[in-house]
Amino acid sequence: MFDYSPAPESKDLVKFQASYGHFIGGKFTKPANTFSTINPATEQVLAEISHGTAKDVDSAVKAARTAYEKTWSKLDGATRGKYLYRIARIIQERSRELAVAETLNNGKPIKETRDVDIPLVASWFFYYAGWADKLDYAGLGANPKAHGVVSQIVPWNFPLMMLAWKIAPALAAGNTVVLKPAETTPLTALLFAEICQQAELPDGVVNIVTGFGDTGAMMVGHPDVNKIAFTGSTDVGRIIAKQIAGTDKKATLELGGKAANIVFEDAALDQAVEGIVNGIFFNQGHVCCAGSRLLVQESVQDVVIKKLKARMENIRLGDPMDKNTDIGAINSKEQLTKIDRLVKQGIKEGGQAWAPSCAIPKNGFWYAPTIITGVSPANTVVREEIFGPVLSVMTFRTPAEAVAKANNSQYGLSAGVWTEKGSRILKMADQLNAGVVWANTFNQFDPASPFGGFKESGYGREGGRHGLLSYLKGSN
């Protein structure tokens, strides 16, 4: 085991304002009804954020409607695309700043924001920029139409990345948007508002309203909104689906998951162990598609668990700004409490929890990477989404049993399969009820690749041609 010297990224790469208003019609409003947003790794306040009211939501929707009717729907696709290319380029230019801002506000390691989040944000805009003048080829026939004004609500686990997944296809298809970042991670969305200004995006095409769930509910309920796009919990997804019942509003819902990561005895076990670690400990396990249920073939259970534990002893938990950190801070006290409660429930139901010996920092919110063995499909930690660095381990004997256990879930977002046998991969991929199947890899994302779930993981897709269709309708 090597000793690492501290290698912190510089906090000075980003300067936050003391307080922020909403971004409506191309301008920031005066901050009002403010709440503090913190760095979850230190609990230090980063800025004061405005809690959006019905009036704020209404003026944002009005600005979006005006922009849609007067400007954005009148522009040709090529011009809309050029604005998106500009945004992609500015994101690349400001990528270090954005990575630092995201890490400070979210708590995730700088190596992830630097190497995963922000590059994907830029690529998402670059990808959908190219679609803007090719909508006739999207699959809905000639002259497909935008929905109009879209309310978009994004979570705290990948704040700017989720914003990009929402805004880039919506704008390419010709919609205008009102977006609300999560209450704990609003800062990169507000920096994005500045980027829209730098790109000279027409006023009102993108509006950012900050706040809590009540603000989001008003965005869903507003009568002049045509489409809802939400990423978050299944419980809130249900509320939104009920809220829009009987209306003409369309919805894309990206909700929870409880992915099975299935390791067969003939898998390349060292690679599989890397995949298990990446699957559940990436982003502190704050990933809806996290591989949170390990299904390992009985014959290799002991060796896989042994290798996994050895690998986990080398995971570095600590300062998210340190370039060597693997696991950063849990995003909020509330989330930490939830993880802790669910793991305790798992132990109460007979599970054995194990975590490597790692020092937990004094301030901030932290949870050591944990595996729970001795659990069955009926256990709480196997059924419920923990949304933290906690892996439940079960075994299977036959492929049919692996499929049955994997599909025994209210969710169906993603799944992993590890085997060297090609025909088995293809058969498993056919049988798994999941929107994304990663075979001999895990947690891969790309703007060209559709993402989204079956069953209670929601409906609609983001990414690729399918993701574009979420923001279009046929012209007849």
Added chain:
Amino acid sequence: MRLEVKKTYKLFIGGKFPRSESGRIYKVNNHKGEFLANVAKASRKDVRDSVVVARSAQSGWASATPYNRGQVLYRIAEMLEGRREQFVAEIRELTGKSEKQANQEVDSAIDSWVWHAGWTDKIDAVAGNMNPVAGPFFNISTNQPTGVVAAFAPQDSSLVGLVNTIAPAIVSGNSIIAITSETLPICAVTLAEVLETSDLPGGVVNILTGNASELGSWLASHMDVNAIDLEGTSNAAELEMLAAENLKRVIRKGGYSRTGAKGSLQHILDLMETKTVWHPKGH
């Protein structure tokens, strides 16, 4: 004079023709308001039994080859064509349509089965694709059926509306519980007999006659139903709320025309899920 042998109009569940478990029936009149038949009035228990058989039949139907499913759907068209006279007579008796109009409706119903039959092995060719991702990965998106579909056929159509409700669901490998028009259920029972003789596995299509408002909430709130088609309902908003409990896929009322000889690919895709598979490329 020989006395005609009349048919008992029953439900179609799991490939069999049971009476309603509740023993209930209701009267159906012809277009002149004269008594035509006592038809089974499906109950909550019939709905629940149908969901169980639909679920158990679904994976087998979905794993049949698309070529096989296409042939079964085409066979349905063949069987329907063979019963043309009966359907024309039933439509005329129920609705008062002219012979020409009734024949046109049967034409559309038959041709819609043929149209759908041809889609089974082409859906992924037009609605699936390779995804050129920025890395050494094979990445492909295909579509698979969403599972068990509950559907309410339009109330104002005796045959073609029901066909254009069932076909878009089963073409891709879903199973379905279809609630017929309450006042025009006669052709639905005859269609069930067509389906029963078309090599369609039992349980893939289940047809319940009765009252959509009464049965709606049981289907919309059923946790083992994956999608709901609200076309023939009179309380669509209420049912959509219930359907949200397990995030059912919802086809709203008026979303698709049900009268023609051609359906809609988008209707088929609304009852499917996109699945994306990744695999690394390397030596």
